[in-house]
Every structure is written in structure tokens, then in C-alpha cells.
Amino acid sequence: MRVLIADKFEKSGIDGLKALGCDVLFEPELKDQALADAVTRTSAEVLIVRSTKVGAPAMAPPLKLIVRAGAGVNTIDVAAATTHGVIVANCPGKNSAAVAELAFGLMLALDRRIPDNVLDLRQGTWNKKEYSNARGLAGRTLGLLGAGNIACEMIRRAAGFAMDVVLWSRRYDGQDGPLSEDAMDDLGVRPAASQISVRLAPTPADVAARVNILSIHLALCADTRGLIDGAVLSRIAPGSFVINTARAECVDQDALRAAIRDRQLRVGLDVFANEPSLAMGDFTDPIVQEPGVYGTHHIGASTDQAQQAIAAETVRIVRTFRDTGKAPNAVNV
Numbered sequence: 001m002r003v004l005i006a007d008k009f010e011k012s013g014i015d016g017l018k019a020l021g022c023d024v025l026f027e028p029e030l031k032d033q034a035l036a037d038a039v040t041r042t043s044a045e046v047l048i049v050r051s052t053k054v055g056a057p058a059m060a061p062p063l064k065l066i067v068r069a070g071a072g073v074n075t076i077d078v079a080a081a082t083t084h085g086v087i088v089a090n091c092p093g094k095n096s097a098a099v100a101e102l103a104f105g106l107m108l109a110l111d112r113r114i115p116d117n118v119l120d121l122r123q124g125t126w127n128k129k130e131y132s133n134a135r136g137l138a139g140r141t142l143g144l145l146g147a148g149n150i151a152c153e154m155i156r157r158a159a160g161f162a163m164d165v166v167l168w169s170r171r172y173d174g175q176d177g178p179l180s181e182d183a184m185d186d187l188g189v190r191p192a193a194s195q196i197s198v199r200l201a202p203t204p205a206d207v208a209a210r211v212n213i214l215s216i217h218l219a220l221c222a223d224t225r226g227l228i229d230g231a232v233l234s235r236i237a238p239g240s241f242v243i244n245t246a247r248a249e250c251v252d253q254d255a256l257r258a259a260i261r262d263r264q265l266r267v268g269l270d271v272f273a274n275e276p277s278l279a280m281g282d283f284t285d286p287i288v289q290e291p292g293v294y295g296t297h298h299i300g301a302s303t304d305q306a307q308q309a310i311a312a313e314t315v316r317i318v319r320t321f322r323d324t325g326k327a328p329n330a331v332n333v
Contacts, residue, residue, distance in 0.1 A: 001322055004044035006030040007052045008279070009069060013311025020319055022046075031277055039063055046318055049075070051298075053277070056080035065321050069310050070095060070301055071149075073331055074220040074247065082332045089317050089327040093149040094309040095301035100153035102300045103215055103245045104161070106268030109294050110241050111135060138162040143211030145204055145228070146246070147171050151217040152187050159192035166199050168207045170223065175200045204228060209235040213243065220247040230255035238263045245270040245300045257287055266292040270300045 002023045005014065009028070017024050030038050036057035039047060046065045047054065054066060054076045066076060068090040081088045109115060112134050120127055142158050144151045147169035158165050167179065179198040184190040189198075201207040204227060208214055214236055218224045229252040236242070236259070244251055248271040259265050267290070274285045275298055288295050301307070313329075321327045 001046060001318070002042060002044050003046040003048060003318065004038060004042050005048045006035055006038065007048070007050040007069065009048060009050070009314075010307050010311035012308055013069075013314055016311065016315035017318060020315070020322065022318065022322075029278070033057065036060070046321070048314060051075060051277075054081075056084070059084040059086050065089065065318070065327055067091075067314050067317050067327075069314050072219055072247065074249075078332050087321070087327045087330050088332050089321075089329045090331060091310045091313040091317070092329060094313050095303075095306040096149035096153045098303040098306035099150045099217075099245050099300040100157055101303070102270060102296065103150075103154060103217075103243050103268075104157055106243050106245070106270070106294060106296070107137060107213060107215075107241060110266045110268050110292075111137060115294055137213075140164075140212040141166060141210060143167075143201075143207040143214040144217060145169070145207060145214070146217035146219075147187060148217060148219070150245075152189050154215060154217065155187070155189045155198060156192040159195045162196065163213075164197040164199075165193075166201050166207050166210045168201050168204050169218075172200050174202045176202045176206070205232045205235045208232050211240070212237065213241040215243040216246045216250055218246050218250050220249050224250050226250070226252050228252065228256075230258065233259040233263070233265070236263065236265065239266070241266050241268065243268045247271055248273045248275075253287060257290055260287075260290045260292060264292070267294070269293065269295045271298055 003017055005026045007028050014024055025042050027038055031052055039058050040060050043062055045062050047063060048067045048069055050069045056077055059081055063086055065087045071090055071092045073088055073090050076088055078088050113131055117131050138161060140163050142163045142165050144154055144167045155165055177200060179200055184193045227250055233255055242265055253273050260267060272285045276283060287293060317328050
């Protein structure tokens with residue numbers, strides 16, 4: 001089976017694919033027409049990508065399987081894949097802890113203004129008076145939009161920080177009140193959720209109205225695109241934090257910039273509307289110029305632990321597909 005890897009990928013995963021007997025071609029900088037040409041040139045049956053966009057032109061025979069070495073599949077034209085008889089599979093949950101860790105890192109950075117501390121020290125300025133002002137995370141209320149694997153990791157970490165949680169997701173849309181023990185079991189968050197208050201809110205706006213920190217963990221789809229808009233952001237208390245490690249498109253960017261100015265929100269972002277398509281490149285997004293905005297380079301899933309787990313899951317998907325013709329985690333079957 002010929003496998004084309006069109007993105008950076010762990011050596012352990014490449015070795016695992018070769019151990020299966022796959023003919024592995026590693027071309028990590030492919031994109032757009034070059035990607036489509038490479039699929040045709042190599043006669044790849046399996047295509048593995050991370051952040052590389054895959055459109056209909058790349059879905060040429062004999063391609064049978066696209067594996068997204070990560071969770072979201074919004075960078076893949078799933079409808080076109082289905083039309084061309086190509087299975088699309090992903091690796092859900094394997095980077096959840098890494099993303100949750102970064103989300104909490106952004107919260108701590110905002111609360112303690114860690115980047116500003118570092119910058120002043122490097123410039124020779126000692127300002128303990130200024131940077132001694134911080135509220136702390138313990139006792140604050142964390143709002144979560146989404147109830148997937150990452151949100152569940154957030155609940156576990158919130159318990160460690162003694163933070164209560166208010167949760168909304170499409171799964172529990174319209175529900176209001178304490179998260180039931182059955183729901184805790186369903187999400188796999190007991191006993192952590194038993195140590196703190198975890199309540200459901202009926203709408204995203206209701207979550208925003210009840211919390212000090214709003215963290216977004218939604219998959220991007222038609223229902224979630226622009227979901228966090230001005231109506232939601234207007235409900236959050238002035239001076240609150242907003243964290244987005246999901247997808248920039250889930251948030252109305254103009255409304256977020258307005259809320260930063262009008263409501264003095266402090267914001268931690270790992271995702272942006274104008275991200276470069278390659279690992280390095282020029283970056284221009286006006287939101288990072290707003291006061292109180294800290295950003296990282298879409299690195300939420302980029303820990304060694306997460307990438308090793310994703311590589312192992314990718315190998316499992318390819319092995320199962322080779323042996324059975326069926327792909328675990330298929331999103332269009």
C-alpha cells in the first residue's frame with residue numbers, strides 16, 4: 001500500500017507504517033495544486049495530512065483513504081471525498097490533554113501577565129509593583145463551550161485549580177442545572193467533576209453571563225461558524241478572559257475586537273482568521289495588536305506526547321484499513 005505523507009509527521013509513525021509493509025513517501029511541504037499533482041504522480045492509496053488543506057483536485061484514483069493526523073477535519077473537503085469514494089478518518093482525543101494544557105497556560109499567562117513580565121525583565125525593567133496585581137484562578141468560574149474530549153480534559157484540570165464550571169454544548173442544548181452523575185459518567189469526568197460545581201447552561205450566551213473565563217472547544221461546522229458573536233460576548237462581565245484554542249471561525253472576529261475594547265476583555269488565542277498555510281510565513285492579523293491579547297502559533301496539539309499518540313493512532317487506522325477495508329474514526333461512512 002502506497003502512503004503519501006504531505007505534512008510533518010512523527011518518525012515513529014513513519015517507521016510504524018514501513019513496518020506494516022507500506023511504501024511511504026514523505027513530502028511534508030505539499031499544498032494546493034502541488035498536492036494534487038503528487039497524489040497523481042505517486043499513485044498514493046492513502047494520504048496523511050495535519051494542517052494541509054485537501055480539496056477535490058487531490059482526490060484522484062487510486063486514493064482510497066485520507067487520514068487527518070489530528071482531530072478536526074475542516075481542512076478536508078469531506079463532501080468531495082465522499083463523492084469520490086474516499087474515506088476520511090481522524091484521530092480524535094489524542095491531542096486533548098495537550099490542548100487543555102495550553103488553554104490553562106494562556107489563562108495563567110493572562111492572569112499573571114507572564115509575557116509582559118518577561119519582556120520587561122529582558123529590557124532591564126524591574127516592576128514588581130505593577131505585576132503583583134493578579135486575581136488568581138482558584139474560585140473563579142470557567143465557562144466551556146463544547147463537551148468533547150478537550151472540554152472533558154478542561155473539567156479535570158479545573159478541579160485541580162478549584163474552579164467551578166458552566167458548560168454548554170449541542171449535546172446538552174437547552175438544558176439548565178447541575179451536570180448529572182450519568183452525564184459525568186458519559187463524559188468520563190468523574191470523580192473530578194464531583195469535586196467542583198459543574199452546571200449546564202441552556203445557551204452559549206447564558207454560559208458567558210455566568211463565568212469569569214470563557215474557553216472555546218467547539219468543532220468547526222455550519223452550526224458553530226460565528227456562534228460566539230456580539231450577542232454572546234456582550235453577556236460576559238467586563239475584564240473577563242476569553243480563550244480560543246479551537247477554531248478562529250467559531251468566533252465573530254469583529255465582535256471580539258469590539259468586546260476587547262468596550263468590555264476590557266483579556267484574550268488568549270491559539271487560532272487566528274489569517275493563519276499562514278505553511279509552518280513559517282508572514283503573519284498579519286489585527287487582533288494581535290489589541291491590548292490584552294496574548295497569542296500562540298496554533299500549537300495546541302504540538303507536544304511530543306500528543307504527536308506520538310496521533311502517530312500511533314494513524315498507524316492503527318492504516319493497518320485496520322489494509323486488513324479490513326474499513327477505517328476506524330471514519331467521518332464520512
